[in-house]
Amino acid sequence: LHRFPMPRLNINALLAFCCASTELYVEAIQGSALKSDGAVSLIQLAISDGGAGASWPAPREEDTLPHGDADAERYFSWCDGMELFWPVLLSLSLGWTFVYFVMSFMARGEEQKAILAMSVLAVFVENLLYSSVFVDSLDFAYNLMQNEAQSGWIVGIHKMGTSVGTFLVFCMFTMYPEIWRYRGFTVMLVGFCMQCAGGMAFGLSGLANVYLGTTGKPFDRLVLVARFLQGTGGGLQVAFGLMQTAMLLTGLERSIQNTRFYLGACLGMGTGPLLSSLSTSTARLAHCHTPPGYEATFAVCTLLPLIQLPMLRLAPKRVEPGEESPKSAPVPYNFQRIVVIVLCVILQAVRSFCSAAVEAALSQLLYTEYQWSRRQTGIVTAALMFTMLPAQVFYEQLGRYFSVNRAIRFLLLIALVGSSLNLFDSLVGLISGACVVLPSLALSSGLIMGTMQVHTIPESYIFDLNGTTLLSLILSDLFGRGVGPIAARQSIASGGQHGFGEQQLLVSGLCIVLYELVHVYAIEKQGEKQLRQLSQ
DSSP states (O other), X not given: OOSSOOOHHHHHHHHHHHHHHHHHHHHHHHTSXXXXXXXXXXXXXXXXXXXXXXOOOOOOGGGGSSSBOSSSOOOOOHHHHHHHHHHHHHHHHHHHHHHHHHIIIIITTOHHHHHHHHHHXXXXXXXXXXXXXXXXXXXXXXXXXXXXXXXXXXXXXXXXXXXHHHHHHHHHHHHOTTHHHXXXXXXXXXXXXXXXXXXXXHHHHHHHHHHTOOOSHHHHHHHHHHXXXXXXXXXXXXXXXXXXXHHHOOHHHHHHHHHHHHHHHHHHHHHHHHHHHHHHHHHGGGOOSSOOOTHHHHHHHHHGGGGGHHHHHHOOSOOOOOOOOOOOOOOOOOHHHHHHHHHHHHHHHHHHHHHHHHHHHHHHIIIIISOOOHHHHHHHHHHHHTTHHHHHHHHHHHGGGXXXXXXXXXXXXXXXXXXXXXXXXXXXXXXXXXXXXHHHHHHHHHHHHHHHHHTOOTTXXXXXXXXXXXXXXXXXXXXXXHHHHHHHHHHHHHHHHHHHHHHHHHHHHHHHHHHHHHHHHOSOGGGHHHHHHHHO
16 A cells, blocks of 8 residues: 555455445354354454454464353254264263273272262262363353353352362261261262252253353353252262261271372362363264364263262162271370361361362463363363372382472472463463472372371360361361462463462462461471371
């Protein structure tokens, strides 16, 4: 235009023609059978900006899908049905096979081993349901609340429900100490029913949003209540299974079972994002005219709790009385012991906050900031979660050469360094930071728990072994994994990756300060060998 000047009238006419053509293209897209108006949003944004200077990254394949049409009803075709059928079939088949294998391998027809296997499977399923929405909650929250930062509530409120379920178990054992013998199956069945009800309500809500365009404040509350209910059912199962383990085993056997318990949690946490990515990929087998969005994951979430059916089928109805474990010698109430227990509980909650924040922020930054596809985000998030497993094996081989005090300090310092890598505002810093932070915090959890358990006061209700364990679970789920994802995604919305890095640096530093206070007040410093055995 500078080299070949044109009359002003012709320029205006040219611009009017371009805008009119673009608006016609928008209307064509709005009238099509697409399940989302992501492309419409991008074009309308360009028009509202005047078309001058507008730029954005090249759209991913899913960018035509994330933000579903909330204004018009979508027709559900047979191809859409097949698009949802294949992921559900694959997920249930793999889930039933895995659960049946674990129950058969670990239980081997014995009543006590079956109960121990159920506790591991319960924590696996609970964390699987919790982490399966890490990636897809971003688009879902945008459609419902017009704000991706609110997706932290969809993730975190699940663990708030888990803390409520754990508190209910605490009340059960306070009023009926022998309930673990004759009501274990009933509690597991109630938790399963709550998970199914919450899962169906949540999954169907997501499908209603995609195909019917359902939105609004009451609908938002229904989604959050469904996630909360699902978490409460999982809390009942996880806490009751952990208490049964504490009642059935002692010493080294309990330590080995605790390792399996945390292993189940890590596997569930990593399998969730992987299942989400696998669901989207499997939905492509239907070969519909548009690539699948998050509706495949929500279809799986609707029926995913049903993978526990083989576990309930093989579960014993009650535990026959056996040999009573020797009671611990009475320990006088000591101010230092109580201080150590309280500090360890707080430290566990802060540590869980830091870990959950990394898990939620990782998927959001990869998907929105670095424009990775849904499948790539799910696979990489799962792979980083699974780094906890080789770290556990590595520590078991070398942990005997280090004192517990040094090990905890080293792991917390490593987490501090990993948190600082996000300050560089780069993809390498994000992934390497997660590789460092997640395993170090997971390993330190068992060691901190061991420090707390050594300082317990038997037969004191709150400060005994059972009370401190359940109290730690309640605060870790309520504050740590409940508030952590919310705070992480809010910090990203306000300050990006750098703002998230500052938050993590502050929380990691607080963990170090809390542990130094624990070490100052600790009484059982001479029992580091026993502590190491207990934590492993």
